[in-house]
Amino acid sequence: MNKQKENTEKDFNERDEIEQRKAKLAELRKNGNPFRNDFRRDSLSAELKARYEELSKEELEEQPIRVKVAGRMMTRRVMGKAAFAHLQDMSGQIQLYVKRDSLPEGRYMEFKRWDIGDIIGAEGVMFKTKTGELSIMVDEIHLLTKALRPLPEKFHGLADQETRYRQRYLDLIVNEKSREVFKKRSAIIDYIRRYLMGRGFIEVETPMMQVIPGGATARPFITHHNSLDMQLYLRIAPELYLKRLVVGGFEKVFEINRNFRNEGLSTRHNPEFTMLEWYQAYADYHELMDLTEDLIRSLAKEVLGSTTVIYQGREYDLSKPFHRMTVKESILAFNPEIAPEQLADREAAKTFAEKLGIPVKDSYGLGKIQIEIFEKTVESSLDEPTFITAYPTEVSPLARRNDEDPFVTDRFEFFIAGREIANGFSELNDPEDQAERFRKQVEEMEAGDEEAMHFDADYIRALEHGMPPTAGEGIGIDRLVMFLTDSASIRDVLLFPHMRPKVKN
RNA sequence: GGGUCGUUAGCUCAGCUGGUAGAGCAGUGGACUUUUAAUCCAUUGGUCAUAGGUUCGAAUCCUAUACGACCCA
Known part of the structure; x- marks a missing residue:
């Protein structure tokens, strides 16, 4: 023990920084709990700047403004x-000017022992420095939390991607850009919520744990309920529950919440992601497209202050009307070597698809083959905001058939910068047709398609009670946020990406 | 699943065709009452991702693994 004391000076230099800080904390503990919670600030740095930045040096001196601030000491x-x-x-951030002679006796010496990263509270009057930076002339200062x-x-901040994702708190402390992304994300979701509420929608929450995973074609996560001793699925979509609510008379509903899909990770995919879905009775998919266009345009204006968006070096003008074309038209537009007749015949389409390197299973109908071709040759090229319509019925088991051409549905997907952002359609409210489509899906599941849908008898029963003509849509919030924050990877818009x-250690 | 690249001090990064591990910031000690990437002087800090291999000698070359980034399926 004594030996330790003798060598304190020397050891201190040789210990690593965490040890040094722990030693400082131990010192502090001798005078009571150093993690005090009795300091109350009355101002935020940005508020102070907004209110007093314009005042001159002299004006600030004439009428002293006392403020209390708190936060992390960064420099x-x-x-x-x-x-x-x-x-x-x-x-x-706000700058503090800390003078020994303005502080209580001995406080300045304490202040000098504090470290960058410590949380402190300070009190004083606003002033401007020689260089004109609005600052606080501090006359009282406290250490509130020691950072070890x-x-x-x-x-340079924190540049290592991996650490930025794994220790997001560090990224947020140090990288302003990252803070901005998540503030914008919050503003985007807030705007969407207000937009829909303002149009008479009710926000609801439906099960995340479902007995039958439905509403999309995707592999689900499986979990287990102990006391019921049964398998449950994390939801892949809320769709079937939201439509049950429409049956129940909630004619305009929406939900913003997490979906889970047991699929690979990429710059566009995270196992859990946030989805907006909304349903509106007595509307069709044309009205949804109009609403989507208005929503995205006004959202950009509100959150970015402009309808011009720069994404990954490219400029997008959202004030122009969004493009609209059918799946078939888009395939023909991007594949000049294919003839319309080829696209209308399963065998010819199959030959074309295989030439593109797409493996075509026997179970694939013409519609599925068309969509495979679409995904391979069109999707990533849909740079400008574009609605693609008339999706084949075969790949749209929950969408209403088109009255003129039952081969396709009254469905669209919306793309920007080569990415699918939204998917919407006039809902299939014919319970017999829906039951038939479920049966088809089950066949596909039995044939080995792990993404195919289950037969949801309870949902059919709900439809049998009558769902009014309805249109519904989902928007991938993460991808929308990516676009509006110029983020290359979905991980950049998720606080804690998977x-x-x-x-380690 | 395949390919390319990366992993060196707390952080940001150098380290050439193999020859004793470097800088800046941060930290520590000192000077300094309007600085702002403060400045000046001194100084601590390394399992070079991990495990093997080649070699007299490996951060450097080879193999495998882990984690990450990007591209493709």
Whole structure:
């Protein structure tokens, strides 16, 4: 013990930084709980800047404005008996000017022992420095929370992608761009919610754990309920529950919530992702397209302040009317070598698909083959905002058949920058047709398609009670946020993206 | 699933055709009462992702694995 004391000075230099900070914390503990929670701020840094930035040096001196702020100390420049520091709170940063002679006796020495990254509270009056930066002349300052680990480098920030995703809190502390993305994400969701509420929609929450996973074709996650001793699925979509609500008389409903799909990870896919779905009775898919166009246009205006969006170096003008074309038209447009007759004949279409390297299973009908061709040759080229309509009935088991051409449905998908953002259709409310389509899906499942739908008898029963003519749509919120925040990867718009566990230490 | 690239100090990065592991920031000690990537002086800090292999000698070459990034399916 004594030996330790003797060597304190020397050891101190040789211990690593975390140990040094822990030693400082141990010192602090001697004077009571250092994790105090009795400081109350009255201002946020951004508010102060908004209110007082315009005032001159002299105006600030004439009428002293006292403020209390709190946050993380991000930088510190000590010049003998005075120091500057930047304090970061959720709104931004404000500079503190800390003078020994303005503080209570001994406080300045304590301040000098605090570290970058510590959470502090400060009190003082607003002033402007020589260079004109709005700052606080501090006369009272407290350490509120000791940070035991050092922050990433102040100038370059945190650049390592992996650490940014795995330790998002560090990314958020240090990278303003990252904070901006998630603030925008919040603003986007808030706008969508207000937009729909303003149009008379009711927000609802439907089961995330479902007995029968439905509403989309995708592999589900399976879990187990112990006391019921039964298998449950994490939902792949809320669709069938939302439509039950329409049957129940909730004629305009929406839900913004998580879906789970047991599929691969990529820059566009995370196992859990956020989906907006809404359903409106007495409407069809044309009205949905109009609404989608208006929603996205007004959303950009509200959140970005402009209908011009720069995404990955390309400019998108959302003020222009969005393109609309059918699946068939788009395939023909992007594959000049294919003739319309070829696309109308299963064998000819199959030959064409195989030439493209698409494996065509025997179970594939013409519609499925068309969609495979579409996904391979068209989708990623749909750069400008585009609605693609008239999806084959074969691949649209929940959508209403088109009255003129029952081969296709009254369905569309919406694309920007080569990515599917939305999927909507006039709903299939004919219970007998729906039952037939479910049976087809079950056949496909039995043939080995793990993404095919289950037969949901309870849903059919609901339809048998009568669902009014309805249109419904889903928008992938993450992909929309990617587009509006110029993010290349879905991981950049998810606070905690799924990562492989890393065994470290 | 296949391909390409990456992993070096707490962070950001150098490290050439194999020859004793480097800088800046952060930290520590000192100077400094309007700085802002503060400045000046001094200084601590490394299982070079992991495991093998080649070699007198490996951060460097080879193989495998882990994790990540990008592209393709």
